[in-house]
Amino acid sequence: MSNNDIAFAVIGGSGLYAMPGLSDVSEHRIATPFGDPSDVIVVGALGDSRVAFLPRHGRGHRYNPGEVPSRANIYALKTLGVRHIVSVSACGSLREELRPRDIVVPDQLFDYTKGRRPASFFDGGIVGHVGVADPLSHSLSAALVKAVRDAGGTAHDGGVFITIEGPRFSTKAESRAYRAWGCDIIGMTACPEAFLAREAEIDFAIMAHVTDYDVWHESEEAVTVAMVIDRLNANLTLAQRAIANLAPVVAGLPHESAGAMGSAIMTARDRITPEARERVKLLVGQYL
Numbered sequence: 001m002s003n004n005d006i007a008f009a010v011i012g013g014s015g016l017y018a019m020p021g022l023s024d025v026s027e028h029r030i031a032t033p034f035g036d037p038s039d040v041i042v043v044g045a046l047g048d049s050r051v052a053f054l055p056r057h058g059r060g061h062r063y064n065p066g067e068v069p070s071r072a073n074i075y076a077l078k079t080l081g082v083r084h085i086v087s088v089s090a091c092g093s094l095r096e097e098l099r100p101r102d103i104v105v106p107d108q109l110f111d112y113t114k115g116r117r118p119a120s121f122f123d124g125g126i127v128g129h130v131g132v133a134d135p136l137s138h139s140l141s142a143a144l145v146k147a148v149r150d151a152g153g154t155a156h157d158g159g160v161f162i163t164i165e166g167p168r169f170s171t172k173a174e175s176r177a178y179r180a181w182g183c184d185i186i187g188m189t190a191c192p193e194a195f196l197a198r199e200a201e202i203d204f205a206i207m208a209h210v211t212d213y214d215v216w217h218e219s220e221e222a223v224t225v226a227m228v229i230d231r232l233n234a235n236l237t238l239a240q241r242a243i244a245n246l247a248p249v250v251a252g253l254p255h256e257s258a259g260a261m262g263s264a265i266m267t268a269r270d271r272i273t274p275e276a277r278e279r280v281k282l283l284v285g286q287y288l
Helices: 070-079 138-150 172-180 190-199 225-250 274-287
Strands: 006-012 023-028 041-046 049-055 084-093 103-105 108-112 155-157 160-164 185-187 203-212
Touching: 006 225, 041 225, 049 070, 049 225, 070 190, 070 274, 084 138, 084 190, 084 225, 103 138, 103 225, 108 190, 138 155, 138 203, 138 225, 160 190, 185 203, 190 203, 203 225
Parallel strands: 006 049, 006 084, 084 203, 103 155, 108 160, 160 185
Antiparallel strands: 023 041, 041 049, 084 185, 103 203
């Protein structure tokens, strides 16, 4: 199998630890300069397309949100030649009209993590400032919305997705503040994952499954783990159908993130150490 044969990758979130429906499956254990990924990467055929799958939290849900090795995950997918990633994740709704079991494909991110997560590939002797004004792929997101609707789901096109540190859920005061800030859905893993994908010049879109109303809604039960898993499981077939719908389309989409790092490296080339250069060669070697 050539790396370029992979149409796109799926990163599965809470409740999605495997990807049924794949055939001709192979497993890839990939070591990276940023540690080991969350789990093995499974590559298989979905119809006429080949798709890579990686469970974000590891099989058995071993990593909490702040522990997910996002740099290793994105780097490992890059080694397979992946140019498009669909992130499947649970989220809480901060808006009445975004109901449990709906799907939101956001177009903006708000990073409210606490700076504890490694958020860039560019440190330790090399500095890069990537542009993320529009952090998610327009074309991949539009194709994902259509794929969900064609699968029979309710898909909301656009929205602001806030990432909190976790692993705890919000207080009511926090949840109300996020609503006042203009955020629409809430989760714990979209950042820095999407930003790392941009640094790796990989297009990124999110299929966010609404499982609850966080804790702001006075007439709805506050979010619990059982609620999240039950509603994700109810949507699992829909997610699989949507991914199958998307698979034959991705090859025809533009690669929007190509060249994202072309002018982002600030460090003088003669000051980049051999170790730093080697660490990011896969990502930006053509610019060094």
